[in-house]
Amino acid sequence: MTVQTKTKPDDTRARIIETAEALFRRMGFAKTAVADIAAELGMSPANIYRFFSSKHAIVEAICQKALAELEAEAWAVARSPGPASQRLEDLIMATVNYHKENFLTERRVHDMVLVAIEHSWDVIRAHKQVMHSIAERILREGIAAGEFEPVDPAQTARHIMRSLVAFLHPVLIVQCLEDHEDLETEPRAALRFLLRSITPRR
Template structure:
């Protein structure tokens, strides 16, 4: 694959092309083994020119990590905005995201590894992702409160608790450790226990 970038191309187009090529390389050989020189060579541009768009490899990797986590966020928000009760949505939230993350681990192991390391090292893209996921859970809880389904005094604080209770089914490293186990029944059980607590009140 050779993807030359024209010298007078629009800067936004160049950035997008750099991200695209870098992601392909990360998927094929892993982000740790991919150097900025490798990416520049694939794009037929000088490393110095590449650094004009991304000051470091981490800055570039952050963009790709944000894209990967953005796909997860899209699934989560789709669940939150779908039809059904808040209880049903919380259960779907943990089960469907568990399936999604497991699929990424199976099909895109190297991208999974990148996100896993990002979570351990607390990259900015991961911090934003965690806040987005908390926001999704809060949105569902608030919907349940407004409909009278849940009795929660502080939805924002409760969202943090609920999200934390789902970590075992969503965190990349924990997911990898239990990859060959069927965790969906347990995920459903935890979700239903959480819902029971939300219905009972603080």
């Protein structure tokens, strides 16, 4: 007698996300319908809607997963050894390179992030909060080590991230690329300029 294994809801949800992401990468978000995702999985569109209320909700989940990868890289930077100023620079450059890479070589991933910005602002806001928290942690450690003045780390992290938004926002970074800005040296120079204001004068 054959025993049928019941698929767990979390497994089905993960399969939907994985299949949808592959189709979005191949066909693009606009050209992919929920029916296409369902057909690829051998299930009905109604079954997809049991797990996701809309195609945008699927993109939100994909975007959340992608941004979680960037956040994991950012936390690794924060926990690495070395001066706080260097770790802040590494954090900014990790973000710049992530968005630049998505736009240049994974354009359809970049497009999905744009859809999430438009329709799933909560996901983007949560991601921004994580990145601010990481920058704040690095600043706190720099203050404790005497590398920075005893400023308010949370407020300073917000100021730094907002001041560098042209290099950190996936929409604005496209403008930088189209204007042929040097995204290797300019973000670094801008951050160093900002950090001079909180670096003790010897």
